[in-house]
Amino acid sequence: MSELTARLREGLPADAVLTDPDVTASYARDMADFCPAGTPAAVVLPRSVEEVQHVMRTATALRVPVVPQGARTGLSGAANAADGCVVLSLLRMDRILAINPADRTAVVEPGVVNAVLTRAVNEHGLHYPPDPSSWEQCTIGGNIGTAAGGLCCVKYGVTAEYVLGLDVVLADGRLMSTGRSTAKGVAGYDMTRLFVGSEGSLGVVVRAVLALRPRPPRQLALAAEFPSAAAAGDAVCRVMESGHVPSLMELMDRTTLRAVNDLTKMGLPESTEALLLVAFDTHDPGADLAAVGELCEAAGASQVVPAETEAESELLLQARRSVHYALEALPGTTMIDDVCVPRSRLADMLEGTAAVSEKYGLTIGVCAHAGDGNTHPTVCFDPDDEDETRRAHEAFDAIMALGLELGGTITGEHGVGVLKKEWLARELGPVGLEMQRGIKQLLDPLGLLNPGKLF
Amino acid sequence: MSELTARLREGLPADAVLTDPDVTASYARDMADFCPAGTPAAVVLPRSVEEVQHVMRTATALRVPVVPQGARTGLSGAANAADGCVVLSLLRMDRILAINPADRTAVVEPGVVNAVLTRAVNEHGLHYPPDPSSWEQCTIGGNIGTAAGGLCCVKYGVTAEYVLGLDVVLADGRLMSTGRSTAKGVAGYDMTRLFVGSEGSLGVVVRAVLALRPRPPRQLALAAEFPSAAAAGDAVCRVMESGHVPSLMELMDRTTLRAVNDLTKMGLPESTEALLLVAFDTHDPGADLAAVGELCEAAGASQVVPAETEAESELLLQARRSVHYALEALPGTTMIDDVCVPRSRLADMLEGTAAVSEKYGLTIGVCAHAGDGNTHPTVCFDPDDEDETRRAHEAFDAIMALGLELGGTITGEHGVGVLKKEWLARELGPVGLEMQRGIKQLLDPLGLLNPGKLF
Numbered sequence: 001m002s003e004l005t006a007r008l009r010e011g012l013p014a015d016a017v018l019t020d021p022d023v024t025a026s027y028a029r030d031m032a033d034f035c036p037a038g039t040p041a042a043v044v045l046p047r048s049v050e051e052v053q054h055v056m057r058t059a060t061a062l063r064v065p066v067v068p069q070g071a072r073t074g075l076s077g078a079a080n081a082a083d084g085c086v087v088l089s090l091l092r093m094d095r096i097l098a099i100n101p102a103d104r105t106a107v108v109e110p111g112v113v114n115a116v117l118t119r120a121v122n123e124h125g126l127h128y129p130p131d132p133s134s135w136e137q138c139t140i141g142g143n144i145g146t147a148a149g150g151l152c153c154v155k156y157g158v159t160a161e162y163v164l165g166l167d168v169v170l171a172d173g174r175l176m177s178t179g180r181s182t183a184k185g186v187a188g189y190d191m192t193r194l195f196v197g198s199e200g201s202l203g204v205v206v207r208a209v210l211a212l213r214p215r216p217p218r219q220l221a222l223a224a225e226f227p228s229a230a231a232a233g234d235a236v237c238r239v240m241e242s243g244h245v246p247s248l249m250e251l252m253d254r255t256t257l258r259a260v261n262d263l264t265k266m267g268l269p270e271s272t273e274a275l276l277l278v279a280f281d282t283h284d285p286g287a288d289l290a291a292v293g294e295l296c297e298a299a300g301a302s303q304v305v306p307a308e309t310e311a312e313s314e315l316l317l318q319a320r321r322s323v324h325y326a327l328e329a330l331p332g333t334t335m336i337d338d339v340c341v342p343r344s345r346l347a348d349m350l351e352g353t354a355a356v357s358e359k360y361g362l363t364i365g366v367c368a369h370a371g372d373g374n375t376h377p378t379v380c381f382d383p384d385d386e387d388e389t390r391r392a393h394e395a396f397d398a399i400m401a402l403g404l405e406l407g408g409t410i411t412g413e414h415g416v417g418v419l420k421k422e423w424l425a426r427e428l429g430p431v432g433l434e435m436q437r438g439i440k441q442l443l444d445p446l447g448l449l450n451p452g453k454l455f
Numbered sequence: 456m457s458e459l460t461a462r463l464r465e466g467l468p469a470d471a472v473l474t475d476p477d478v479t480a481s482y483a484r485d486m487a488d489f490c491p492a493g494t495p496a497a498v499v500l501p502r503s504v505e506e507v508q509h510v511m512r513t514a515t516a517l518r519v520p521v522v523p524q525g526a527r528t529g530l531s532g533a534a535n536a537a538d539g540c541v542v543l544s545l546l547r548m549d550r551i552l553a554i555n556p557a558d559r560t561a562v563v564e565p566g567v568v569n570a571v572l573t574r575a576v577n578e579h580g581l582h583y584p585p586d587p588s589s590w591e592q593c594t595i596g597g598n599i600g601t602a603a604g605g606l607c608c609v610k611y612g613v614t615a616e617y618v619l620g621l622d623v624v625l626a627d628g629r630l631m632s633t634g635r636s637t638a639k640g641v642a643g644y645d646m647t648r649l650f651v652g653s654e655g656s657l658g659v660v661v662r663a664v665l666a667l668r669p670r671p672p673r674q675l676a677l678a679a680e681f682p683s684a685a686a687a688g689d690a691v692c693r694v695m696e697s698g699h700v701p702s703l704m705e706l707m708d709r710t711t712l713r714a715v716n717d718l719t720k721m722g723l724p725e726s727t728e729a730l731l732l733v734a735f736d737t738h739d740p741g742a743d744l745a746a747v748g749e750l751c752e753a754a755g756a757s758q759v760v761p762a763e764t765e766a767e768s769e770l771l772l773q774a775r776r777s778v779h780y781a782l783e784a785l786p787g788t789t790m791i792d793d794v795c796v797p798r799s800r801l802a803d804m805l806e807g808t809a810a811v812s813e814k815y816g817l818t819i820g821v822c823a824h825a826g827d828g829n830t831h832p833t834v835c836f837d838p839d840d841e842d843e844t845r846r847a848h849e850a851f852d853a854i855m856a857l858g859l860e861l862g863g864t865i866t867g868e869h870g871v872g873v874l875k876k877e878w879l880a881r882e883l884g885p886v887g888l889e890m891q892r893g894i895k896q897l898l899d900p901l902g903l904l905n906p907g908k909l910f
Contacts, residue, residue: 214698243669
């Protein structure tokens with residue numbers, strides 16, 4: 001037994017330390033298949049804060065890197081193992097510790113699955129909005145690590161908006177509490193938000209106080225077909241300029257629609273260039289949808305089809321949620337971009353992405369959280385074809401360059417991981433990068449937490 | 456002319472550097488009269504980013520402390536001068552640089568007055584929610600410095616929720632951009648939120664990208680009278696547990712009501728122990744108010760009076776906004792607490808505050824952003840009476856101790872300044888304090904920015 005394994009077992013039950021290479025290899029990577037991943041020395045599955053502290057103290061003593069993991073549904077390689085690291089899986093810390101309807105808060109461990117929390121708070125008439133497409137698998141800890149978004153963001157914002165306070169185990173094993181359990185609080189610097197989206201590079205979240213909302217009415221959706229992605233982008237702007245507050249505003253292009261039909265046999269319209277889904281969870285969603293339908297037609301929609309029932313609306317949302325899996329199921333492999341631009345530049349972003357597709361001779365399926373200006377151009381390529389792979393990487397980069405040019409960001413919700421490190425430096429600029437590295441140095445002076453990510 | 460003045464004038468117009476002691480003395484303090492304040496060596500009033508950079512470069516070269524200031528309406532002494540410092544007033548950087556209805560964003564300089572921005576965006580059908588009571592005077596830069604709240608927070612959150620990106624001049628004069636201009640973005644650590652609420656101790660905000668909302672319908676309010684503050688706190692919990700989303704939920708106790716009547720002759724009921732104001736800006740506020748009225752009665756309200764008109768509602772809000780001035784106008788002087796507790800502990804907080812008042816034999820007027828659990832107990836005392844002053848400080852501290860005991864924070868929205876330094880350390884604990892000091896050291900290694908505040 002290695003010294004590392006022996007020391008880990010001093011503070012963890014035997015079944016919480018895995019070292020069989022066949023088993024540990026299965027923890028090596030998230031869903032970004034093409035990102036490099038190392039070979040872990042061990043996988044630990046703690047059940048308590050004290051056990052996490054023991055892992056970090058051991059790692060610090062032996063100078064071993066630690067990679068915190070949730071459900072590994074990430075799309076940037078942020079949870080990928082480093083060679084010789086300890087993979088710190090939080091999956092067994094999956095207790096919901098409290099739900100308080102008067103305070104509209106929940107207290108959870110990091111391994112709670114998003115959908116499990118959502119259903120649990122629903123029973124109290126409450127709602128936890130953040131809903132990444134992987135919500136049936138992904139964990140709250142992982143959501144916090146990436147500041148995950150989802151379909152609800154256009155009205156309800158991202159995970160960051162729902163994290164009030166955290167308990168974090170630092171690199172050296174000390175426990176720090178950040179933030180608060182209250183609706184408001186400004187005592188000192190906002191350390192909570194520093195950890196949200198830090199991709200496991202600053203500390204290990206072991207407990208979170210989350211804000212909840214009252215459960216909204218069920219939403220009703222429409223689908224509008226457009227002759228061009230730019231026309232759909234124009235419709236998005238018209239809707240927002242008119243003061244509407246949709247609960248969902250999603251776009252799928254023709255490539256995406258075909259892929260979804262192939263996977264799900266849903267019979268979405270394939271002759272249209274762009275399908276826009278808009279939903280409302282207001283007191284009279286039918287009236288809101290009627291007004292939005294008119295705005296879509298004014299922007300050039302060839303057809304506007306409101307869902308008749310909640311079930312029909314839910315079917316449209318399922319189509320959108322299946323996009324990632326549908327594009328993954330296409331022949332070859334995919335690289336998914338995550339560029340977010342100001343909403344007013346969405347049409348430019350969509351047209352520019354089509355130009356990139358043409359220039360590099362590659363299929364790029366686009367879906368977008370259109371209401372947020374957050375596009376997911378998915379570059380499809382044959383990984384066995386060297387030239388196509390090179391072109392795919394160039395196209396992937398060209399899309400990020402375009403996003404920055406349009407005043408946007410290289411990542412709206414998926415994070416940087418190992419996939420966009422070079423681009424993070426470009427977006428932050430030298431002063432910003434220096435300060436972010438300073439933060440990392442402050443909180444993880446030995447560089448043990450999730451090394452090789454972000455910077 | 457001192458070397459400091461000479462160097463400052465090399466990069467600033469003559470009218471932007473004030474050194475007349477009678478003039479500079481008027482910039483020495485904010486509205487927390489009883490907090491210590493030093494004597495500034497100079498006051499500078501830059502109009503551009505470059506001028507701010509010149510000030511910080513000069514200060515760094517000469518090792519002179521700099522105290523950034525907005526309208527000095529703060530309540531914790533956070534903008535108070537240090538001896539020999541340069542007061543850096545951002546009041547002349549007051550341009551609204553852009554308002555974009557499709558993106559629902561505004562780009563502003565720090566000296567823009569809150570109410571000026573509110574009215575400007577209203578003309579585009581948009582709304583900037585944060586509304587501190589001082590909104591007609593206070594600046595966006597000051598609001599960012601304190602992460603200011605207001606009456607709207609129960610539905611719309613605090614300033615922090617509306618800051619998407621910042622341009623910040625660092626202590627050494629370098630310019631750093633943080634965040635984004637987009638609805639979403641997770642590229643690297645959230646440095647934006649680190650500056651929000653940092654009370655001018657980490658950098659000088661010179662430009663902000665703010666999120667806006669569509670303008671909500673006008674709100675309609677009710678006033679409910681309760682036989683005890685605890686009963687009002689119970690009503691607050693019942694309303695929130697029932698899934699309502701009020702746009703305002705404010706409480707005034709009898710001392711406060713009398714003080715407001717003395718100042719404004721408004722004729723608020725003085726025989727009641729606690730008056731709860733609740734408002735809705737929903738599609739049918741009358742129906743929501745009727746439901747809430749019933750909940751108030753179930754919680755023991757002796758009388759529930761819904762406003763008949765928007766004008767009547769606005770009058771109730773004006774009463775609440777005048778509280779600070781009304782309590783200030785009482786004989787003697789006041790110290791205003793800002794404790795925020797979980798909403799479910801509001802009744803305990805209010806009863807505990809009454810016990811503190813009795814124990815120390817002092818009048819303590821309480822108003823509260825009740826929906827947020829954010830109470831403002833205001834300790835009234837005669838500053839010329841040594842014993843009363845000592846008791847006032849003890850009562851002020853006892854209230855913060857009670858807040859922490861109930862799982863709350865020592866400051867919901869006013870910040871730490873010089874007033875609550877010792878208490879910040881208590882709330883954060885040693886590990887939290889060490890990390891916050893590390894952040895300060897990273898961004899301001901010479902300790903020149905607003906020294907003596909927070910820690």
